[in-house]
Amino acid sequence: MDQRKLGSQGLQVSTLGLGCMGMSEFYGEIDEKEALHTLQVALDNGVTFFDTADMYGIGANEKLIGPFMQQNRDQVILATKFGNVRNEDGSYVGISGRPEYVKEACDNSLKRLGLDTIDLYYQHRVDPDVPIEETVGAMSDLVQAGKVRYLGLSEASSETIRRAHQTHPISALQTEYSLWSRDVEDEILPTCRELGIGFVPYSPLGRGFLTGQITSFEDLAEDDYRRYSPRFQGENFQKNLDLVQRIQEIAKTKDCSPSQLALAWLLAQGKDIAPIPGTKRTKYLLENIGATQVTLTDAELKTIDEAAPKGSAVGERYAPESMKMLNR
Template identity: 55%
Template sequence: MQQRALGQHGLEVSELGLGTMGMTMAYGPGGDRDDSVAVIRRAHELGVTFFDTAELYGMGKGLNEQIVGEAVAPFRDEVVIATKFGFSFDADGNRTGMDSRPEHIREVAERSLKWLGTDVIDVLYQHRVDPDVPIEDVAGAVRALIDEGKVRYFGLSEAGPQIIRRAHAVQAVSVLQTEYSVFERQVEAEILPVLRELGIGFVPYSPLGRGFLTGDVKPAEEYDEGDFRRTNPRFQGENYRRNKEAIDRLSELAESKGITTPQLALAWLLAQGDDIAPIPGTRSPKRLEENVGAAEVELTADDLDRIQQIVPEGAAGARYAEGAVPVWE
């Protein structure tokens, strides 16, 4: 596994990371804690050094961060841990709103340090832009934590060009996290050019199209209650039919190269620039090993052209249901 530089301030990570959200939320019932710890440790054995978590993934109770902290404890100094702030929760762990007030950022960071069992957070992201708190105040709060040695690098998630520029002017932004995959291409027009102008690295989340690019997919109504895909427009009706057709064609290309469809999708992302480090998530050791194998895949110019022909503009359907978690502006 090769290393990649994210930003211009010293942050280096494995070219493929591991997203841990699905270990506790969004894709049906959370997995077994011991199994999740084992997957994270196996990822490290395979060369992964970049692990992504968030306060949100533990419903404000540290459930996800504690798993990550326990898993990486034996090799903490060898890995990069990224976590996020930006929401408020009630006593039952339900998200009640957004909250990026500086005093709240500090509270969340202190809790995350405890839950992760570490004395420093490598990357601290604002999970979503808070319309009620100026981004300059957010950047200033993270800068204070960096000055105190509690955080190493500042990240943003789902932030638009102007927010990125304003934050970067106060505290250098090392990395932006936003959805990006063969199926989701919105960042290409405006976001990636700004990141490259400012020297900011990019971490694509949902690089396998929320599972669609694994090929192991079914219509929305066949997923369990509480599964994100049940309400996702890309898994519904005509959108599902068109997207499944695209997956079938991508799978044919992958098979012709002797690789799997997820490996094709991840290799495509890695080919978009050496400032990009995707974070596919999984609870399966077998799927983990398959994903990591994408780092060995070389795509030709003809392969990239063929992929572009199959999905010239990404997937059919919006990436979130109307009224869901806000995205960049």
């Protein structure tokens, strides 16, 4: 698989990464054996960019993938995140960007992962009560200490990105971006490009909606957090399903799956973009990897844009309380 540069500090990752969150929480039943097999198949097929966070499974995801990262340390680029604080019972505490917490969270992640260094360390959500300069200053100290190689932010506003980048070079911004979440095209993506910051889209398949595999609300397990997502509820569900059906029709003309079309469209938006579609199953991993072989002409990209224009998805990306934590 080809490599893409993120930022100007030397970070290179596989064109397509792998989001590991669902291997430990949020998307229904957990199968750790299948998850670990999926990690190996990903690496065998050229995926070297793996994404986790300390909040996924309240540390369980880092513990799960840690041994695999140790065994393949010279081949993988590992990204993890801090900032979303949870109690051991899973309840949400809040966001912390306090310098002392940053360093404590990093040490805890390194311990769970069993590693000496994190390749890419993100602030998962911006703490509105702590100046970004203080948070990134503490993250910079981690780079100086050799505990972290590159810095990133997630769901930060254009102004915050600029201030953070002045404090210490930011290599990557991770924010939701897909055919049904294109708002970053207004300010966020242009800011990253102006500053030379790479862009890592999470949920590039619309939390699975763009795969075409979800056709009714009942397809979601009882403990699947998407049941509480506005885009999966009520009339929004059917309207968004209509959008997916348009994507499916275009995919048929390319002899590819809707997932592959959606990812190919995203990859075509720029060489500074490295999506991290998440999956815990080998079947879907291999399907996603197939997107790197799908080439779209300018005419086909225009057709896709017309079928899924900016703002075409119905409903907010998250529930109201979670939306308050974005673009700070």
